[in-house]
Amino acid sequence: MQLHTLTVHQLSQLLADKEVSSLELTQAYLERIRQKDHELQAFVTVTGEQALAQARLVDEQRLGGEELFALAGIPMAVQDNICTAGVKTTCASRMLSHYIPPADATVMGRLRKAGSVLIGKANLDEFGIGSSTGHSACPDTRNPFDLRAVPGGSGGGAAAAVAAGEAAFALGSDTGGDIRQPAAFCGVIGLKPTYGYVPRTGLISYASSLDQIGPFARDLKDLALILKTICGHDAGDSTSALLEVSDFRESLSNDSNDIKGLKIGLPKEYFAAGVSPGVAARLQEAITKLEELGARCVEVTLPHTEVAAAAHYALSCAEASSNLARYDGVRYGLRVEGEDVQNMFMKTRGQGFGSAVKRSIMLGTHVLSSAHYDDYYTQALKVRTLNSQDFAQAFEQVDCLLTPATLTTAPQKSDLAGDSLALVHSHRCTLPANLAGLPALSLPYGLSEGMPVGLQLIGRHFDEQTLLRVAYTLEQNTDQTRPQPNPADRK
Amino acid sequence: MKITPKDVERLAFVSRLELTDEEKTAYTRSLQESLSYLDLLKQADTTAVEAAERVLPMINLFREDKAQPGLASELVFANAPEEEDGAFKVPRIL
Amino acid sequence: MSTYEAVIGLEVHVELKTQSKLFCGCATEFGQEPNTQVCPVCLGLPGSTGVLNKKVVELAVKAGLALNCQIGLTTWFDRKNYYYPDLPKGYQISQVFRPIAAEGYLDIEVDGRSKRIHITRAHMEEDPGKLVHSGGSITTSHSSCVDYNRSGIPLIEIVSEPEIRSGAEAKAYLEKLKAILEYTGVSDVKMEQGSLRCDANVSVRPAGTTALGTKTEIKNMNSFRAVQRAIEYEVARQMAVLEDGDAVIQETRGWDENKGITLAMRNKENPDYRCFIDPELPHIQLTPEWIEEVKATLPELPDARRKRLMEEHGLPAYDAGIITSSLALAEFFAAALEKFPDAKLISNWMMGELLRLLNAQAMELSEAKVTPDVLAKLLELIKKGTISNKIGKEVFELMFKEGKEPEEIVKEKGLVQISDAGQLTQILTEVIARNPKSVEDFQAGKEQAIGFLVGQVMKATKGQANPGVVNTMLREILTKG
Incomplete structure (x- = not known):
């Protein structure tokens, strides 16, 4: 049995039927990591012993006849900027290379309660700042479809782990496309939920008004299951929405007429410049398929798309400069001694942060400096309003939007050298949804020259259901949404 | 605007980042690129547009005034670079 | 020498009286072991998120209303970014752009003259931690230690307009501010525990001009008296600088209590705080109805109480001012008055004996054992003539120290006044026999000689004789004889 290619709900059934134990399942995944991860380098930390202990506990509970959640005993990867009590959480930074949080992130606590087995902490661009997982203090993660290609970023480790069968699902965080872009590059599903839907407590901040935790999964049922587990109000997080969580699985209907009459907007700005022919072709096939299934696809316009990316860049750097000020060598993390305290700050931060992080901070x-505040910061906040207005107008006409998730498939690492704006360019399709706080889902749709193509669905605030519904309909009616990196695994 | 090595030095100091000479040179170029890109913001007509520091309306999230025990001492100092007598030790201030 | 005018504005930080901190549930108790009241939020651990303590908003609004401020219906928190080891997040959460309260005032009285000092703003913010300099001062220590127990304790910062003109006015302003905050229950306002801290912006200018001179910021003042002295010193210093034809340098200066001077502080860069609205904290939206509700909970404030003591109880302005200067004194007065309805007499005893003893021992009223109840009983004893006024003072001292009932003290020490002629005759006879010269003088018409004789009787009875009775009896005996 190829346990590492199965979905969470398939594994869950095997566990429930006692065809396999959590321990065996965890061992199988650890073995897979042992075989694969020296090449892929998706993990910063593999929590082998703890994972096995957790798996044994779930097995005992199951044998004891306890009622278990569907995620019980399922091995997962958690991105290394999400706090795990007693397990190193490094943000892939020298600054936090030995940092052990005293408490779990809220999402981590919810998953532990559901019985998920933490198998390791996934690599990312340092503090989430990057688009290739090449700006990590750890070795660069590689793309399971082509080891010379990047897995995307900043959540490349989590995406690669799920794609390569090193974890059944994963959690990452999305500030400007950090879940969706790597999901697209690695051929898995990634979702950035509505801002505030998933608690941020324990997510190590990059840009607080944009950051959102979300899942990487292999199919839509899995995604709905994870989402239901992690969404919902947290009284300890001021940005957490006070909202009932719906059962996302209800959005997954097998009725093939389910999207009949649904209006899907195609924002022309996303299709205008720079979409590679391979991506454009797959996208067109998806549009055709959706129309076949009864949806109506219409062109809409989001006129501030280009300037929104610049606003996102200004705001994310501004917030990062403040959020990353706490790393000063006093209470935790790296300290490089200096002759006085300010000199210690300079040395600690100069040596603790990598180049992309330092550039963002500066x-x-x-x-934010008083001389430029109005020109850049205030102006970016105003553009943020324009961007939200664009989306609001589009959603008056359509139920959701369909765009490419990325303009190209995953680039080769050698093609990336030295572009300081790589992050903005690589995330240009995904940034506006963060800026507007909208839910957005990246769904694999076929291959182009052997590499996965991702399409993106963007919905109204807290309307994850529509995204799941459209994606599920495509999943159920095509064979395009589960590209496999290694055909040998599919036997 | 034009970024000079002096500007980079000032930004690095305000951000408390000690940079090597090579870094100063590299950042002078890359920050220039970034700021030129941000000039794109000026193209947007934002007259009569409100600034939005956050995307969803959020008001009045409060907690009641109740004291709770803090972190256990071993957790407080678990990650501390230097501890002395129950406090975080730092080099001289001035 | 040309005449100069001092221009002084005060920034006062006041810790609010809450159980828990501004954004986390850590306790706010003073004087605990270092770093025992800390959590991920107030230590600024990665990934921590905080939620606003509702009580802080309520207390800040209360303070704002008591200071006659406008309350902002929409307000929020901003981040003030700078690097200092006591600041765990690298930024302080404060209110820069939209303070919760603004445009208020309070009235002070100096040398019998009343003056209104306007308040620019009062805003909420979090306190940083506390630095302890091992083995010396901030300038001489090789290292320092940081205690974050104070980190995240809620403060309001109250900023005055630069309308204060002297050290004495500054002291009066602080005393009034302290009384108001104490009356409203907003803060403990204990300067020695750091729950009230004051910085002063000081500049001088030629009298009659309106342009502001270069200012200095004075820090490290640990009492109201120190604020007054520091300002007086700094004003004189700046005037001397200008007289010498030099310019005042804009800088931060520290008050050296022992030397009685201000000194330029090193390394106080004037940072660009890069303030922006905190993206992690929701706006605060208040309704006029809720503000009215808070207003309704405000107690009688010092000015109103003072007026009432003058109008209803006929106290002189000076007495009423002192008694209402602290809530404890005012409450003591009110309680005593309930038991013994002579306002002026109570006031005399409080201003005389009570405050004298408190000052002599540098004690707070709350620490003294004497209660309004026993003061009233003491005054009753004096009124009935059981003891003399003079013995009363002795008894009061014992009440103050030991907290005993006055009757008990009087009984124990045998201090009951002797007014009985039978008991006094013997002593009077002896005194007359021993002082023939004074008797002669009195009989020759020297009126003051009787005073000496009364004094001798008092001495002989250890003060217990009723001086009025003695006087009458002496006159009777001597004029007859």
């Missing part, structure tokens, strides 16, 4: 410092 740019953010510039953006």
Whole structure:
């Protein structure tokens, strides 16, 4: 049995039927990591012993006849900027290379309660700042479809782990496309929920008004299951929405007429420039398929798309410059000694942060400085309003939007050298949804020259259901949504 | 605007980042690129547009004034670079 | 020498009286072991998120209303970014752009003259931690230690307009501010525990001009008296600088209590705080109805109480001012008055004996054992003539120290006044026999000689004789004889 290619709900059934134990399942995944991860480098930390202990506990509970959640005993990867009590949480930064949080992130606590087995902490661009998982203090993660290609970023480790069968699902965080872009590059599903839907407590902040935790999964049922587990109000997080969580699985109907009459907007700005022919072709096939299934696809316009990306850049750097100020060598993390305390700050931060992080901090410092505040910061906040208005107008006409998740498939690492704006360019399709706080889902749709293509669905605030519904309909009616990196695994 | 090595030095100091000479040179170029890109913001007509520091309306999330025990001492200092007598030790201030 | 005018504005930080901190549930108790009242939020651990303590908003609004401020219906928190080891997140959560309260005032009285000092703003913010300099001062220590127990304790910062003109006015402003905050229950306002801290912005300018001179910011003042002295010193210093034809340098200066001077502080860069609205904290939206509800909970404030003591109880302005200067004194007065309805007499005893003893021992009223109840009983004893006024003072001292009932003290020490002629005759006879010169003088018409004789009787009875009775009896005996 190829346990590592199965979905969570398939594994869950095997566990329930006692065809396999959690321990065996965890061992199988650990073995898979042992075989694969020296090449892929998806993990910063593999929590082998703890995972086995957790799996044994779930097995005992199952044997004891306890009623278990569907996620019980399922091995998962959690991105290394989400706090795990007693397990190193490094943000892939030298600054936090030995940091052990005293408490779990809220989402981590919810998953532990559901019985999920933490198998390891996934690599990312340092503090989430990057688009290739090449800006990590750890070795660069590689793309399971082509080891010379990047897995995307910042959540490349989590995406690669799920794609390569090193974890059944994963959690990452999305500030500007950090879940959706790597999901697209690695051929898995990634969702950035509505801002505030998933608690941020324990997510190590990059840009607080944009950051959102979300899942990587292999199919839509899995996604709905994870989402239901992690969504919902947290009284300890001021940005957490006070909202009932719906059972997302109800959005997954097998009625093939389910999207009949649904209006899907195609924002022309996303299709205008730079979409590679391979991506454009797959996208067109998806549109045709959706129309066949009864949806109506119409062109809409989001006129501030380009300037929204610049606003996102200004705001994310500004917030990062403030959020990353706490790393000063006093209470935790790296300290590099200096002759006085300010000199210690300079040395600690100069040596603790990597180059992309330092650039973001300095740019953010510039953006917030009183001399430039109005030109950059206030102006970016106003553009944020324009961007939200664009989406609001589009959603008056349509139920959701369909765009490419990325303009190209995963680039080769060698093609990326030295572009300081790589992050903005690589995330240009995904940034506006963060800026507007909207839910957005990246769904694999076929291959282009052997590499996965991702399409993106963007919905109204707290309307994850529509995204799940459309994606599920495509999943059920095509064979395009589960590209496999290694055909040998599919026997 | 034009970014000079002096500007980079000032930004690095305000951000408390000690940079090597090579870094200063590299950042002078890359911050220039970034700021030129941000000039795109000026193209947007934002007259009569409100600034939105957050995307969803959020008001009045409160907690009641109740004291709770803090972190256990071993957790407080678990990650501390230097501890002395129950406090975080730092080099001289001035 | 040309005449100069001092221009002084005060920034006062006041810790609010809450159980828990501004954004986390850690306790706010003073004087605990270092770093025992801390959690991920107030230590700024990665990934921590906080939620606003509702009580802080209520207390801030209360303070704002008591200071006659406008309350902002929409307000929020901003981040003030700077690097200092006591600041765990690298930014302080404060209110820069939209303070919760603004445009208020309070009235002070100096040298019998009343003056209104306007308040620019009062805003909420979090306190940083506390630095302890091992083995010396901030300038000489090789290292320092940080205690974050104070980190995240809610503060309001109250900023005055630069309308204060002297150290004495500054002291009066602080005393009034302290009384108001104490009356409203907003803060403990204990300067020695750091729950009230004051910085002063000081500049001088030629009298009659309106342009502001270069200012200095004075820190490290640990009492109201120190604020007054520091300002007086700094004003004189700046005037001397200008007289010498030099310019005042804009800088931060520390008050050296022992030397009685201000000194420029090193390394106080004037940072660009890069303030922006905190993206993690929701706006605060208040309704006029809720503000009215808070207003209804405000107690009688010092000015109103003072007026009432003058109008209803006929106290002189000076007495009423002192008694209402602290809530404890005012409450003591009110309680005593309930038992013994002579306002002026109570006031005399409080201003005389009570405050004298408190000052002599540097005690707070709350620490003294004497209660309004026993003061009233003491005054009753004096009124009935059981003891003399003079013995009363002795008894009061014992009440103050030991907290005993006055009757008990009087009984124990045998201090009951002797007014009985039978008991006194013997002593009077002896005194007359021993002082023939004074008797002669009195009989020759020297009126003051009787005073000496009364004094001798008092001495002989250890003060217990009723001086009025003695006087009458002496006159009777001597004029007859």
